[in-house]
Amino acid sequence: MDLEFTVIERGSTIGGTWYWNNYPGIGCDVPSHLYSFSFFLKSNWTHFFSYGGEIQRYLRSCFYHFSLGENIEFDTEITRAYWNENTRLWEITKLKDGKTTNESFNILISCAGGLHRPNWGGFRGVEKYKGVKVHTTRWPKDLDLNGKTVGLIGSGASSIQILPSIVKNFKIKKLVHFQRNAAFVLPRNQFAYSNRVNSFLAIYPFGVIYRWLQYVIREIRFIFLWRFYKLGVNQWIRELHAKGIRKHIKDEKVAEAMVPDYVMGCKRILISDEFYTALNEPCYNLDNSGILELNERGIVTKSDKHQLDVIVFATGFDLTSNFKFLTEVNICYVYFLVFTVFKHNPNMKMLKGGEDIKTLWGIFYPNVPNFVSILGPMTGLGHNSIIFMIECQIQAIINVIKMLFDERKDCFMPTEKAVEEWNEEWVDRIESSIWSRSNCVSWYQQGDPNNRAWGLWPGSCTEYWWRTSKIPESKFKFFN
Structure with missing residues (x-):
């Protein structure tokens, strides 16, 4: 299309x-050949499932292969995005090295996604703690856990990767794992x-066939585990999973605490x-x-007081603030990276506070000209x-x-x-x-006024x- x-x-x-994200043990839960x-x-x-470093190297090789260097501005934040009704252009304010510049564009595409702003859990007294606080998405390279008493908050994807890695690679004095709900952790079956x-x-075409085989397997799983979860296969796997926990x-008491009490697949x-063996x-x-x-010294729970040298927050991301522009009156419509958007225009408001988020396939938005998003609401997968x-959204x-x-x-x-x-x-x-409110409460529902899993696509790929x-x-509708 020869576009600038x-x-x-x-x-x-x-x-x-x-x-x-570069925390210990970070990796992908989608096969490498499919996650490309x-x-x-x-x-x-x-490896069958790639680790974080290899995925980043792959993305960098893709970047250099297509010679995108001259089209990208690194270390730059968007601080303002304003649709000018008169010029029919998006006016963007950029911040780099403490200096702001302005530039106009015909079309604005957000590729920021929803998982980039850390969620610190909303616990009372976080600011009082005098020890080391670490969020998984801001992991210090020089963090030494040897001989330390460590608190790990969370039982999601980052937690189950970090925990085995740090107990293996550090001589931790004591690790206290704070879990709210148990997760379904199935065998990875990793191999090189x-x-x-x-x-x-x-x-x-062997590589292509192998890649599509991995895709088809996961589409079939969707049918039996997610789409028709009441048929019995889901319950059968839940029972096998519980037996496996008690075996490992x-x-x-720990084993019983690790057995989930909700429908498998409702949460990630x-x-x-x-x-499980690391426990x-x-x-x-x-x-x-x-x-x-x-x-000041650590964490107080309903059953104990824990003095901790380091607290690791494996508490995920703040979906609400990532998509804040969709749920507040007169807030401009862009959720790039980390910034606050502050354009007020009553003629172009998207939603009133408390209304449902509305998109067309998670890409296009009502009453917002020339704006699209990659990995917007209603496009997440399980x-x-x-x-x-x-790739579907780009096309x-x-x-x-x-x-x-x-x-x-x-x-x-639209x-x-x-x-x-x-x-x-x-x-x-x-x-x-399976993601219905009646099956469980999950982070998929975070910020939705009706507690619906607004981040997810309800069907197959x-x-x-x-x-x-x-x-x-x-x-x-197309117009001038």
């Missing part, structure tokens, strides 16, 4: 999640690829080969009574590769831009009818899905591809 474009990146290099772009395949992955296998996968964890399913380490202690507050979803954006050129217009936005029809369908489907690959022009 600029990429604005807050970090010092590319990588996104894999740049900002279809247009830039890599045959020589070292041999040179012979990598050489075979480098031969076309020696302490009976985790994978690890080391987590047998002499330094491990579990406190799942509930955190009351933090004080079963397959988010890279596939990104959808390209198709709409082509329509804009064909119509010889300057602006586009019709209100198209947005309303999709959101009504989404509500019906999410309410009857194949359905998303079908919907976004052939977009009817009638779902959009």
Whole structure:
């Protein structure tokens, strides 16, 4: 299409999640060959599930392969994004090295995603604690845990990766694990690829077939574990999972505390080969009574007071603030990186406080011209590769831009009818899905006034591809 474009990146290099997160044991829960772009395949992955460092190196090689260096501005934040009704342009204010500059663009694309602002848990007294506080997405490279009493808050994806790694690589005096709810942690079945296998996968079309095989397996799993979770397969795996926990964890009380009491898949399913066995380490202690507050020396729970040298917050991300622009009156519509948007315009407000978030397939937004997002609301997954979803969204954006050129217009936005029809369908489907409010309370529902899992796509990846690959022009309005 021969378009001029600029990429604005807050970090010092590319990588996104894999740049900002470098905690011990970080890795991906999607197979390496599937967690990669279809247009830039890599045959020589070292492991079936890649670790963070290798994924970032892959992304950097992709970046250099397509010579994107001249189109990107690193170490730059967006502090203001304003749609000018008169010029029909997005006016962007950028901050770099303490200096601000302004630039205008025809189309604004947010690729910030939803998982980049740390959630510190909202515990009372966090500011009082005098020891070392660490969030998993801000892990210091020189952090030494040898001989320390460590508190680990959380039982999600980062927690189950960090815990086995730090008990293995540090001589921790005592580790206190603060758990609110148990998670489903299934076997990772990790293995390393041999040179012979990598050489075979480098031969076309074997690597492509292998990649699609991993995709199909996960789509089939979706049908039986998520879509038709009441058929019995889900319950059968839950029972096997509980038996496995009791087999691997020696302490009976700890084992019982690790058995989830909700429908599998309602919350994120985790994978690890080391987590449950790491709970047998002499330094491990579990406190799942509930955190009351933090004080100067550590954490106070309903059952005990813990003096801690280091507190690790494996408490995830703040989805609410990432998508704050969608839920407040007259707030401008962009959630780039880390910044506050403060454009007020009553003629272009998206939602009133307390209303549902509304999008068209998580990409396009009502009453917001020439703005799209990658990995916006309603596009998160629990079963397959988010890279596939990104490629679908990029293709959808390209198709709409082509329509804009064909119509010889300057602006586009989805019709209100198209947005309303999709959101009504989404509500019906999410309410009857495994992610329904009746099945559990999860971070997927964070910030939604109706406690719906507004971050998730309710169907298969194949359905998303079908919907976004052939977009009817009638779902959009084009104007000058």
